Each structure stands twice: as structure tokens, then as C-alpha cells.
Amino acid sequence: MSDTLNFFFLLIGNGVLIGLMYALIALGFVLVYKATDAINFAQGEFVMIAAIVVSAALQAYGAPLWLAILIGLGGMIAFGFGLERSVLRPLLGRPIVAVIMATIGLAAILRGVGPLAFGTGVRNLPLPISEDPIFLGPFFLTPVQLVGAGVSLLFLAAFGWFFMKSRQGIAMRAVANNQQVAMAMGIHVERYFALAWAMAGVVSALGGVIWGSMLGVDVQLALVGLKVFPVVILGGLDSIVGAIVGGLIVGIVENVAAGYIDPYVGGGTKDFAPYALMILALMIRPYGIFGKRTIERV
Amino acid sequence: MSSPVARAAAGADAPQLTISNVSKHFGGVRAVTEVSVDVRRGELLSIIGPNGAGKTTVLNMVSGFFHPDSGTIHLGERDITQLAPSRIAELGVARTFQNIALFKGMTVLDNLMLGRHVRMRSGVFGSLIYWGLAQREEVKHRAQVEELIEFLKLQDLRKQPTGALAYGLQKRVELGRALALDPDILLLDEPMGGMNQEEKEDMARYVLDVNEERGTTVILIEHDMGVVMDISERVVVLDMGQKIAEGTPEEVKRNPDVIKAYLGQPHGTGANHA
Numbered sequence: 001m002s003d004t005l006n007f008f009f010l011l012i013g014n015g016v017l018i019g020l021m022y023a024l025i026a027l028g029f030v031l032v033y034k035a036t037d038a039i040n041f042a043q044g045e046f047v048m049i050a051a052i053v054v055s056a057a058l059q060a061y062g063a064p065l066w067l068a069i070l071i072g073l074g075g076m077i078a079f080g081f082g083l084e085r086s087v088l089r090p091l092l093g094r095p096i097v098a099v100i101m102a103t104i105g106l107a108a109i110l111r112g113v114g115p116l117a118f119g120t121g122v123r124n125l126p127l128p129i130s131e132d133p134i135f136l137g138p139f140f141l142t143p144v145q146l147v148g149a150g151v152s153l154l155f156l157a158a159f160g161w162f163f164m165k166s167r168q169g170i171a172m173r174a175v176a177n178n179q180q181v182a183m184a185m186g187i188h189v190e191r192y193f194a195l196a197w198a199m200a201g202v203v204s205a206l207g208g209v210i211w212g213s214m215l216g217v218d219v220q221l222a223l224v225g226l227k228v229f230p231v232v233i234l235g236g237l238d239s240i241v242g243a244i245v246g247g248l249i250v251g252i253v254e255n256v257a258a259g260y261i262d263p264y265v266g267g268g269t270k271d272f273a274p275y276a277l278m279i280l281a282l283m284i285r286p287y288g289i290f291g292k293r294t295i296e297r298v
Numbered sequence: 299m300s301s302p303v304a305r306a307a308a309g310a311d312a313p314q315l316t317i318s319n320v321s322k323h324f325g326g327v328r329a330v331t332e333v334s335v336d337v338r339r340g341e342l343l344s345i346i347g348p349n350g351a352g353k354t355t356v357l358n359m360v361s362g363f364f365h366p367d368s369g370t371i372h373l374g375e376r377d378i379t380q381l382a383p384s385r386i387a388e389l390g391v392a393r394t395f396q397n398i399a400l401f402k403g404m405t406v407l408d409n410l411m412l413g414r415h416v417r418m419r420s421g422v423f424g425s426l427i428y429w430g431l432a433q434r435e436e437v438k439h440r441a442q443v444e445e446l447i448e449f450l451k452l453q454d455l456r457k458q459p460t461g462a463l464a465y466g467l468q469k470r471v472e473l474g475r476a477l478a479l480d481p482d483i484l485l486l487d488e489p490m491g492g493m494n495q496e497e498k499e500d501m502a503r504y505v506l507d508v509n510e511e512r513g514t515t516v517i518l519i520e521h522d523m524g525v526v527m528d529i530s531e532r533v534v535v536l537d538m539g540q541k542i543a544e545g546t547p548e549e550v551k552r553n554p555d556v557i558k559a560y561l562g563q564p565h566g567t568g569a570n571h572a
Contacts, residue, residue: 167411167418167436174401174412181399184361186387186416186479 009138011259012252017145019251021210024152025224026231026243027159028203034163034176034238035196038088038099042107044225045114046200050076050208051217052114055123065128072205080201084194092190111219120219125212148210155206159199160240172196176238230278236291245289250274312374314339314515315360315483320369322355329355331539332369337483337517342509344518344526346550347536348559353519354396356536357485360517361393362386373483388416392481394472396488396519402461406452406471407443409460413478414439443478450474450504466497473504483515484508490522498522502529527551535559 029043040046054072057063063071087106091098129143162169175182175192182189208217211224227250235246257273281288313336322330330352337343345353358364360371362383370379378386392413401409418435447453450470455463460471469489476484489505490498502525509516520526526533527547535543535550537559543550550556 167415170404170408170412171415173404177401177403178399180363180383181395181401182412183363183383184387184393184395185412185475186384187412188384 006138007259008256010140011255013139013141014145015252015255016248017141017149017251018255019248020149020152020156020244021145021207021247022224022227022231022250023156023244023247024148024203024210025207026228026235026247027156027240028200028207029228029232030238030240030243031159031196031199031203033232035172036088036193037096037176039096039103039237040200041100041103042110042225043200043204043228044222045107045110046076046079046204047208047211047224048217048219048222049079049110049114050201050205051125051212051221052118052123052208054205054209055125055212055217056118058125059123060118069205069209072208073202076201076205076208077198078201080197080199081194084190084197088193088197089190107222111222115219123212123217125209125217127209127213129213144210144214148214151206151210155203156240156244159203163240168192168195227274230274230281232288233278234281234288236288239288239290242288242290249277253277313337314374315517316370316372317356317360318370318372320356320359320366320371322352322359322364322366328539330359330366330536333536333539333541334369335534335541335544337515340509340513340515341531342505342516342518342529344520344530344533345536346520346523346526346533350538351536351559352539353536354487355539357393357487357517357519360386361391361485384416387479390480390482391485392476392479392483393485394469394476394487394489396491398465398468398472400460400468400472400475403459405457405459406447406463406474407456409471409475410443410446410478411439413475414443416479442480446474446477449477449507466493466500469493469497469501470504473501473508477508477512477514481514483517486516486518486520488519488521490520490525498525505529 025043025047028046029040032038032040050072053075054068057068057071058065083106087102088099091102127144127147129147131143134141134143134146163173164170171182171187172192172195174185175187175189179189207224208221212221215221215224231243231246231250233246234249235242235244254270254273258267258270261269261273315335315337317333317335317337319332319334320330321328321332333352333356335343335345335356345356347353355364359366362378362381362385365380370377372378373386373389373391376389378389381389401412404412418439447456450473452467452471452474455467455471460468463471473486473489476486486505490501493501505516505518506529508514518526518530530547533543533545533547533550534541535553535556537555542555542559543553545553
């Protein structure tokens with residue numbers, strides 16, 4: 001196989017893995033939007049704060065990795081529940097802008113509180129995974145990315161099952177569909193709101209561990225969350241399948257763009273290519289590839 | 299139908315639902331003023347009145363979507379005036395909506411199973427831990443939903459997304475979803491609105507069957523006078539937010555206030571908007 005083709009496959013392969021990891025974080029956003037209609041601008045900060053907690057537990061308190069991850073998960077679940085109860089429930093029934101502003105404010109607070117409580121330095125979040133790349137035909141894969149992509153797939157499948165098959169998942173879809181009617185069915189809507197935020201916490205904790213181990217843990221990690229927007233705009237704000245497809249598209253596009261365009265312009269295409277695509281997508285399919293087409297009717 | 303002995307034990311004429319002196323104003327609009335209605339166990343009561351008479355507002359107060367500005371609502375002995383809609387549903391009051399409010403994109407079966415939601419015990423974490431238990435519960439509820447599907451003749455539509463169904467069928471699925479709650483009281487907000495004659499007759503038959511065979515108390519809001527007078531045991535008439543008449547269909551039909559409300563005053567002094 002020619003080198004040019006090999007290079008192309010390399011970019012695609014890495015793009016797919018990175019894309020699945022974007023999808024995991026985007027899932028946190030989608031879960032909240034699907035159930036509560038709230039747009040969470042702090043998703044990246046959720047990931048950051050989870051990574052900070054896990055790495056602090058590992059390093060400052062010497063906890064074993066499994067315990068640190070459990071602490072991260074438990075902490076983020078509690079955070080999700082607490083956030084819903086203290087900030088978002090009082091905003092129920094207010095204009096959607098109020099919720100958006102609240103999450104933007106929350107993002108700023110988290111970016112400030114994280115370093116304040118745990119220090120500003122870049123921390124490591126070492127996972128017991130070999131750093132030797134694996135060669136698979138034309139693909140050249142790093143183990144941590146493989147594990148990250150695997151965990152992402154697992155959770156995307158689990159949440160997909162939850163929404164399609166489980167009683168609570170179906171009830172959550174009902175809440176997302178029509179809150180009033182869900183109430184008339186005896187569904188306690190607030191409980192499902194809280195559950196959605198807690199689930200976003202779980203996803204963020206996992207995303208924090210994976211992304212933190214790859215990029216290092218500091219405030220910059222929150223920037224990963226910015227990639228959520230092209231992912232969910234492309235895939236659809238309320239679709240789990242859309243999060244996967246959107247994640248894959250963003251992962252592949254940014255890798256391919258970086259591979260082919262960066263040499264000529266000196267780098268940086270990775271950071272804006274997904275947004276260029278997002279703007280294009282907004283013009284063509286504003287509800288995303290898999291999103292509900294409600295935007296049309298407004 | 300409960301036996302005379304049981305009735306006596308429950309206090310012979312103790313109403314199942316007592317709406318007493320409820321008022322609800324929206325800004326300057328007096329939607330409902332001092333309305334009282336006693337609903338007896340097992341009866342089929344209709345609430346009628348011209349548009350804007352406050353019928354749906356009364357229903358919304360009973361099911362907890364609005365809380366009255368004054369007055370109380372009791373379910374048996376229990377004060378439900380300030381309870382949330384989800385609590386009132388748990389207590390056995392189910393409803394349908396004036397505009398079809400099915401969960402679109404979900405199948406008929408999912409919609410009906412959602413009606414069972416309130417009767418299912420296992421929670422999120424419970425169902426993760428006691429997988430088998432949750433499964434068994436699911437099977438039990440599925441069987442009850444199957445009974446409903448048969449009752450409403452929806453057999454062929456189980457897996458159909460509700461959005462794709464014909465209008466009359468959607469209304470029937472919505473009735474089924476309310477029935478899935480196994481309610482003691484069923485509130486129907488214009489279940490026949492927008493239907494053709496044949497669909498209306500079908501729906502009237504189902505409502506009667508629910509009332510007679512299952513013994514469910516039915517409170518019906520309906521515009522079609524023919525249907526209302528045919529199937530109701532008792533009729534309450536609202537006009538401009540106030541109760542103007544109450545009685546059997548025959549009594550109500552002859553009531554001059556009712557005739558006035560529907561036809562306007564004969565000499566044109568402050569005609570009502572019917």
C-alpha cells in the first residue's frame with residue numbers, strides 16, 4: 001500500500017477513536033438536553049472538575065486508581081443531583097435563557113474553584129496502560145485511545161439501551177416529550193431531571209479520566225467541552241446515535257484537516273475545522289442529522 | 299357497582315370527589331368562580347357549557363395542574379387541593395387532554411406502558427440490582443396492558459408509532475393510556491372533539507363500557523350534546539365560570555338558564571358568547 005494511502009488511514013483511524021471519546025462527552029450534554037431541555041454550557045467544566053478530583057485523589061491522597069475513579073464517579077453523581085436541586089429546579093419554568101446563563105456562570109465558577117481547591121499546576125492522571133503504540137495494518141493506534149474509545153462505546157450502548165428498553169428510560173423520554181402529560185401519568189418529573197444531571201455527571205467522570213490521562217489535568221481540559229457543540233449540532237441535540245455520528249465526524253474531520261492542511265499553514269486547523277463544519281451544518285440541517293425537526297415549526 | 303352494605307359502610311352518600319367553592323382567576327379573567335360539584339362513586343358525570351365557561355379549568359384544578367385561588371378539592375376524605383399532578387395521578391385520578399397529548403415517536407405499547415409507570419414499584423437502582431424482580435413486574439404489567447389493548451381493539455397497532463395513527467385512533471390510545479393507570483376516577487377532556495359520527499359512537503361505547511364494566515367514575519367534558527345527553531347520568535352546566543345548573547340530562551335540558559346560556563338571551567340584553 002502506498003504511503004499516501006497509509007497516511008490517510010492513519011488519520012481516519014485516530015479520528016475514529018478520538019471521535020468516540022468526543023461522543024462520550026457529548027452524551028452528557030445530550031442526556032441533559034433530552035430530558036430537561038436545558039443547554040449545558042458547562043459540560044467541558046464537568047469533565048475538567050471530574051479529572052481534577054480523580055487526579056487529586058490519586059496523587060495528593062494516594063488512593064488506588066479504582067478508588068480514585070469511584071470517588072470521581074460518586075462525586076460527580078452527587079454534584080449532578082446537587083446542582084439540579086439547588087440551581088436548576090428553582091429555574092424551572094423560567095425562560096430557557098435563564099438556564100443557559102446559569103450554566104455559563106457555573107462554568108466560570110468551576111474554572112475558578114477547581115484550581116483554587118486543588119492548585120493550578122498541570123497534573124498527571126496516569127492510567128496503567130502501555131504507551132507503546134499498536135500497529136494494525138495501516139493503523140497506528142495508541143492503547144489509551146483504544147481503551148477510551150472502548151469505554152465510550154460501552155457507555156453509549158448502555159445509555160442507548162436505557163432509553164429504548166428500560167422503564168425509567170422510557171419515562172425519561174416521556175418527560176422530554178411532554179412534561180405536563182408525563183406529570184398526569186404520575187411521573188415525578190423532577191426526579192428524572194435530577195437523574196439526567198447525575199447521568200451527565202457519570203459520563204463526565206469517565207470522560208475526565210480518559211481525556212485527563214491523554215491531555216494532562218488543568219483548566220485547559222475544559223476546552224475539550226467546546227468540541228461538544230460541533231458534535232451535537234452535527235448529530236442532533238437530543239440524539240444518542242447523533243452524538244456518536246457527530247463525534248466520529250468531528251474526530252475524523254479534525255484529524256484529516258490537521259494531517260493535510262497543517263503542513264501548509266503551520267498548524268491550528270484541528271481547532272477550527274469542526275466549527276467551520278458546524279456552521280455549514282447549521283445552514284443545511286439546523287436540527288442535526290438525527291435531531292427532532294422541531295426547529296422548522298418555530 | 300359496590301354492594302349496598304359496602305356503600306353504607308363508606309357512608310351512604312359520601313362523595314368520591316368533592317369540589318367545594320373553587321375559584322380561579324387568571325389576571326383579570328374570572329375563569330372559575332365558586333364552583334361546587336360532588337361526584338358520586340361510579341357515576342358518569344358530564345360538565346358542559348359554552349366555550350370559555352371554565353370546564354377545562356375545573357378539570358385542571360382536579361388533576362393538580364392549577365391550584366384554585368380559593369376553595370378545596372377532596373378525594374374521599376383527603377384534601378388534594380395543593381397536591382402536584384403526579385401525586386394526584388398516583389392517588390388514582392387519570393385524565394386525557396383536549397388536544398391529543400400522546401408521546402409521539404413512541405409506540406402504542408410504550409405509551410400504554412407509561413400509563414402503568416405509576417403502578418410499578420422498582421426504581422432505577424432497584425431494577426439494576428434486582429433484575430429478576432423488575433422483569434417479573436414488567437411481565438405482570440405487560441399482561442394488564444395487553445388486556446387494555448384487547449378492550450380497545452388496538453391489537454394490530456402495538457408497535458406503531460402513535461404519530462402515524464389516524465386521529466380517532468390516537469384519541470383511543472390516549473384513553474387507553476389513562477386507563478392503564480387503573481384509575482378510580484377518569485377525567486376526559488373532549489374525548490370526541492374533532493371526530494366523525496362513527497368515531498364518536500365508538501368512543502361513547504368505550505366510555506360507557508369503562509364506566510359500567512370497570513366501575514370507574516367518569517367525569518366527561520364534551521361539546522356534542524347528543525352524546526352527553528345519551529350517556530350521562532348527571533350533567534353540570536357551567537357558564538362564564540359559574541355553575542348555572544345541575545341534574546339529570548332531562549332536567550338540564552329543560553332548565554331555562556341553560557337554554558339562555560346556549561342560545562343567548564331572547565331580547566338581546568348582554569348576549570352571551572356561545
